[in-house]
Amino acid sequence: MALLTDTTDVFSASSASDRCVVLFVAKRMPQASGSVNSRHLKSVVAVLDELGTQGWHLSLREMIEPSTKTGPMVFNTGFAHDADYVGVFEAPSVSTALDGTVRLEQAGWSRRYSTQWLLGPREFAAVNGQGPSIEREWGFIALWEWNDAWAAASAEQRRAYDAECDVAFQGDLALNVNIAGRHRLDFASAWHHLGIWEADSPETVDTAMRGHEDAADFMYTTSRHYIGRRRPLAEMFEHASGEPQ
Amino acid sequence: MTAVVWIHYARPRPHWYALNEIDQAARKTSWKEIARASESSGAERVGQFHVRGQHDYETVEIWRFANAEAAADHWSRLTAFGYNEWFAFANNIGLAMVAAE
Numbered sequence: 001m002a003l004l005t006d007t008t009d010v011f012s013a014s015s016a017s018d019r020c021v022v023l024f025v026a027k028r029m030p031q032a033s034g035s036v037n038s039r040h041l042k043s044v045v046a047v048l049d050e051l052g053t054q055g056w057h058l059s060l061r062e063m064i065e066p067s068t069k070t071g072p073m074v075f076n077t078g079f080a081h082d083a084d085y086v087g088v089f090e091a092p093s094v095s096t097a098l099d100g101t102v103r104l105e106q107a108g109w110s111r112r113y114s115t116q117w118l119l120g121p122r123e124f125a126a127v128n129g130q131g132p133s134i135e136r137e138w139g140f141i142a143l144w145e146w147n148d149a150w151a152a153a154s155a156e157q158r159r160a161y162d163a164e165c166d167v168a169f170q171g172d173l174a175l176n177v178n179i180a181g182r183h184r185l186d187f188a189s190a191w192h193h194l195g196i197w198e199a200d201s202p203e204t205v206d207t208a209m210r211g212h213e214d215a216a217d218f219m220y221t222t223s224r225h226y227i228g229r230r231r232p233l234a235e236m237f238e239h240a241s242g243e244p245q
Numbered sequence: 246m247t248a249v250v251w252i253h254y255a256r257p258r259p260h261w262y263a264l265n266e267i268d269q270a271a272r273k274t275s276w277k278e279i280a281r282a283s284e285s286s287g288a289e290r291v292g293q294f295h296v297r298g299q300h301d302y303e304t305v306e307i308w309r310f311a312n313a314e315a316a317a318d319h320w321s322r323l324t325a326f327g328y329n330e331w332f333a334f335a336n337n338i339g340l341a342m343v344a345a346e
Contacts, residue, residue: 001321004329094313098249102340119338121317151330152260187320188251188313190335 001121004146004184004192008162010169011124014181019122020097021063021183022089023141023194025226026113026236027082040108041237047107048072048233051100057090058233060139060196063180064126074236075139075228084113085236086141086226088180088196094119112237118143120185120194131176136198140177140205141226143191150220161220168215172208176200191224202227250309251316252337254302261331275326283319287311302335313338 007013048058052071057063059073074087091097101117109115150158172179178198186192199205205227212218261269284290291307310316316338323329 001317002325004324094317098313098338098340119313146329148258148260148333151258151333186324186329186334186336187317188336188338190254192329 001123001184001187003123004186005158006162007124008166008169010127010166010173010179011182014122014125016122016125018093020091020094021118021120021122021185021194022091022097022101023118023183023185023196024085024087024089024101024115025083025118026085026087026115028078028084029112029114031112036108036111036237040111041234043107044104044109044237045072045234047100047103051089051091051103054096055092056096056100060088060180060198060230063088063090063196064128064178064198072233073230074233075141075226076231076235077226077228080228081226083226085231086139086228087233088141088194090122094121118185118189118191118194120183120187120189122181123184123193124181126181127173127179129173129176129178131174134176134200136176136178136200137230138199138201138205139226139228139230140197140199140208141228142195142197142223143185143193143225144195144221144223145186145190145192147220147222153220158220161216164215165212165217168208168212168217171211172197175204175208177204177208248311248341249313249316250307250339250341251319252339253306253308254296254300254304254335255306255332256297256301256303256334258331258333264331272327272331276323276328279319279322279326282322283308283310283315286315288315288319302333313340 003013052058059070061068061070074085077086078084091100097119180196183194185194289309293304293306296305297303
């Protein structure tokens with residue numbers, strides 16, 4: 001798929017453009033007695049294991065550093081959002097991504113969570129933050145669409161805007177944030193792009209957002225942001241069974 | 246083989262209404278050619294329906310494609326011709342249900 005907007009100094013086109021992100025925004029459902037049991041959790045884990053052997057990345061960490069194997073990870077977002085968990089996988093293709101979401105739902109995921117799955121090819125390559133090696137256990141997930149003002153802007157106005165936003169993105173990297181490039185969601189969503197970061201704290205993300213506001217980033221976009229703490233995906237299904245713990 | 250349904254909601258962006266009829270028609274013609282190319286490649290255009298009375302968008306257009314890549318390619322070609330810059334949209338994709346064993 002072609003790029004929706006041009007590359008910048010910070011972001012280069014990815015050579016892995018066949019790969020497809022699988023973003024999930026999951027809300028825990030009230031449970032009817034017996035609707036979910038340990039068999040369903042095992043089925044979900046079995047599907048994830050199989051997807052892992054088929055070339056899926058099962059965490060943001062694996063997407064940014066493919067040689068790392070973390071196992072399935074998510075971000076716990078319930079403290080700040082109406083979604084309990086938000087996470088990303090990356091599939092080898094758009095078709096395998098769509099098929100994988102259906103398999104996970106049918107394995108038992110849908111018995112526990114009402115989930116919006118968003119799919120889209122990778123556009124930009126991942127970019128690492130600048131600074132010492134640090135622990136980054138917070139995920140920042142940004143969805144955005146180019147709004148009517150962007151659509152009506154001239155090519156020159158958009159170039160100037162991209163250049164100004166690039167200054168903000170340089171600021172993010174200077175905060176030692178890792179950015180998993182950019183994915184294009186618009187073929188199967190109302191959102192146009194996904195940007196997802198690894199950061200050391202919510203305070204760092206807040207500082208970064210102030211930089212984006214200074215750069216008038218949100219003049220041309222309508223955005224939705226999630227922040228969450230990294231947790232093993234198995235946590236989503238703990239205490240799910242109604243069976244004695 | 247049309248295993249995937251693709252659902253496309255759309256409404257004109259404000260600056261579409263500032264175009265004269267000739268400019269609007271020229272753009273619509275180029276987008277129709279893209280649709281015809283998709284149909285020539287095996288996609289099925291089920292149709293376009295008016296939903297403004299009960300939706301945020303004006304129309305919904307429904308397609309069937311052989312796979313998700315074909316739907317993504319169809320959309321990519323439309324955006325390459327600026328369609329997304331004149332129409333706000335929300336897209337959806339679905340895999341044909343397979344009966345549980």
